[in-house]
Amino acid sequence: MFKIVTKRVLSAVNKLMEIEAPLVARKARPGQFIILRVRENGERIPLTVADSSKERGTITIIFQEIGKTTKELGSLQEGDYLSDFVGPLGRPMELPSSGRVVAVGGGVGIAPIYPKVKAFYDAGLEVISIIGARTADLLILEDEMRAVSSELHICTDDGTKGHHGFVSDLLQPLLDDTSKKIDEIIAVGPLPMMRVVAEQTRPYGVKTLVSLNPIMVDGTGMCGCCRVTVGGETKFSCVDGPVFDAHQVDFAELTRRSRTYLDKEKIALEKFEHECRCGGEK
Ligand code: FES
Structure with a gap:
């Protein structure tokens, strides 16, 4: 226990x-x-x-x-x-030995990106962080992220805090600034966000990583639930990832697979909430 x-x-x-x-x-x-x-x-x-x-x-x-x-x-x-x-x-993330890293965290993806940013920062890298959420009340770990970032940029979809818009809006000027080379970008957040960042950075040829969170069961490479196609090969997120090269991930397939159990998840949640309201057994 x-x-x-x-x-x-x-x-x-x-x-x-x-x-x-x-x-x-x-x-x-x-x-x-x-x-x-x-x-x-x-x-x-x-x-x-x-x-x-x-x-x-x-x-x-x-x-x-x-x-x-x-x-x-x-x-x-x-x-x-x-x-x-x-x-x-899963595999621990590899740390670049030097350089300038941009970390992009969206929604609850700010939580998994925080330890990575902290590790970059502790290793002496320059870390520019971009965090975003739907609205200011859902923005998490702002102080913690600021403490381990060389620069912190904030956005919200509804404009209640920071830039009114998306993380990709804040990433674009960094990509366009040719005076400051970006060595690596890591993005963690909802699948649509990671997919947008992957497409946004592809033409610039900047190494871009994403941390995936697909459906998992055993977490040891045996059930196959977490499989994802990366560079045309089947990988298991739990043992080969969860961090992968964003430009190689088949996001269309991953998005389809992530919806497999939506109806069952909805039923389980409704049943749980009904039991909570009635004070019954969970
Ligand atoms: S969770 Fe079962 S193979 Fe990855």
Whole structure:
């Protein structure tokens, strides 16, 4: 059993939890993820390691309450326990040894991009961060991102904070500024956002990485649920990723696959919310 030692509400739908998992914390590196179950027989969900502390023996996760399991997770309090917490999984991200990196985080994608930005910054790279959300209330980790970025640019779809528009609007002038070379771009966020960034940077030939979060079950390369086509080859996000070359990812296929269980997810969420309202068993 894995204890929730800290819980923070970041926005109306985003929550942060620090989980006591010393064996995972000892090995976790930026770019990796964990799979948890809230309770026995519950759904297994993958979440990026947002932070880790070997000293405290903890892993920090950040999640958006969008489905049944994330809502169930969000209803737990400090002192409660999770039934399973497996990791670290996936390949750690490779760090460039020097240069200028642009990090683009959208929505809840700001959570997984934060440890990567922190690792770049700690390694002495110049990091320009762009973060965006639908509206100001959904923008998370602004202070944390500012603390590990050389520059931080903010946008919201509705203009309630920062630039009124999309992360791609803020990325464009950086791509066009030929006086300052960009060595690498990493983008994490909703699939449409990562797809737009991939197409935007392709003509410039700038190395662009994305961190994918497809449907996963076992997280160890056995079930095939997380498969994604990269450069014409089938890869498993859980063992070959989750970070891939954005220009090689088949986003059209990935988008189709991500919708496979939408109807079932909707039914599970409605049932969960009905049970919560009635005070019944979850
Ligand atoms: S989650 Fe099963 S192969 Fe990746």
